[in-house]
Amino acid sequence: MQHRPIxxxxxxxxxxxxxxxxxxAPIAAIYHFARAADDLxxxxxxxxxxxxxxxxxxxTELEAACAKPASPTGRWPEVxxxxxxxxSTHALPAALLHALLDAFVQDIEKTRxxxxxxxxxxxxxxxxxxxxxxxxxxxxxYGVDDAxxxxxxxxxxxxxxxxxxxxxxxxxxxxxxxxxxxDNCARWGLTLADLxxxxxxxxxxxxxxxxxxxxxxxxxxxxxLVHRVPGRAGWELRLVVQGGLRILDKVQALQGRVLHERPxxxxxxxxxxxxxxxxx
Numbered sequence: 001m002q003h004r005p006i007x008x009x010x011x012x013x014x015x016x017x018x019x020x021x022x023x024x025a026p027i028a029a030i031y032h033f034a035r036a037a038d039d040l041x042x043x044x045x046x047x048x049x050x051x052x053x054x055x056x057x058x059x060t061e062l063e064a065a066c067a068k069p070a071s072p073t074g075r076w077p078e079v080x081x082x083x084x085x086x087x088s089t090h091a092l093p094a095a096l097l098h099a100l101l102d103a104f105v106q107d108i109e110k111t112r113x114x115x116x117x118x119x120x121x122x123x124x125x126x127x128x129x130x131x132x133x134x135x136x137x138x139x140x141x142y143g144v145d146d147a148x149x150x151x152x153x154x155x156x157x158x159x160x161x162x163x164x165x166x167x168x169x170x171x172x173x174x175x176x177x178x179x180x181x182x183d184n185c186a187r188w189g190l191t192l193a194d195l196x197x198x199x200x201x202x203x204x205x206x207x208x209x210x211x212x213x214x215x216x217x218x219x220x221x222x223x224x225l226v227h228r229v230p231g232r233a234g235w236e237l238r239l240v241v242q243g244g245l246r247i248l249d250k251v252q253a254l255q256g257r258v259l260h261e262r263p264x265x266x267x268x269x270x271x272x273x274x275x276x277x278x279x280x
Contacts, residue, residue: 061074
C-alpha cells in the first residue's frame with residue numbers, strides 16, 4: 001500500500017513549528033496513524049471486504065503497539081514504530097486511538113451500504129469517534145485534562161470535522177459518501193439525489209448555509225480553549241480555529257457551488273488568519 005506523505009494538502013497545521021519541539025514527534029506519530037488508517041478506508045480500489053480486513057489488521061498492530069511489552073510491528077512499521085514510542089513515552093490512551101479506527105470502519109460500512117446519517121445526533125456521534133479523539137490526544141500531550149477543556153476541545157474538533165464535510169461534498173458525493181443528515185435534507189425538501197441537481201440549487205443553498213452556520217457556532221463555542229493550551233501550542237490552536245472559520249466563510253460565499261467545487265485556504269488568507277488569531 002502506498003501512503004500519502006505528510007506534506008499533502010491540509011487546511012489545518014500538524015506538528016508545525018509552533019508546537020513544542022518535544023511534542024512534535026508524538027504529534028506526527030498520531031497524525032501518521034490516523035492518515036494511514038484513513039487511506040486504508042478511503043483510497044485506492046480495494047473492495048469493502050478488503051478494506052475492513054486491512055483496518056482489522058491495522059487494529060491488531062495497534063493493540064501490539066500498546067501492549068506491555070510492545071510486540072514487533074508488521075505491515076506498517078513506518079506508522080507503528082513511532083506510535084509505539086509515543087504510547088510508551090507519553091502514555092497515550094489506547095481507547096482514543098481505537099475510536100478513530102471505529103470511525104473508519106463506520107465509513108467503510110456506510111459507503112458499502114449506501115446509507116447516510118438519519119439525523120444530526122447520528123452525525124455528531126460519528127464526529128465523537130472520528131474527530132474528538134484527536135483533540136483529546138493532543139490535550140493529553142499538553143497536560144490539559146479538566147472537563148471544561150475537554151468539552152471545548154470536542155466542540156472544536158467536531159466543528160473541524162463538520163467543516164471538512166461542508167468543504168468536500170464535491171468529492172464525497174461522487175464516492176458514495178453523504179454527511180448531510182437526512183432529516184435536515186427533508187426539511188429543505190431535498191433528497192440525496194437532489195443535492196447535485198441544478199434545479200434544486202436554491203434549496204441546497206439553504207441547507208449548506210444552515211450547516212455552515214451550525215459548524216461556526218460549534219467552533220466558536222469551543223474557542224475559549226485557546227486560552228487554556230499553554231505556550232506556542234495555544235497559538236497554533238488559534239490558527240486552527242481561524243482556519244476552520246475561514247473555510248466556513250468560503251463555504252457560505254460559494255453557497256450551492258460547494259457541491260461542485262472545493263473551497264480551500266490560500267496563501268493570501270494567512271494575514272487575515274493571523275490578525276483574527278491575535279484578537280481571540
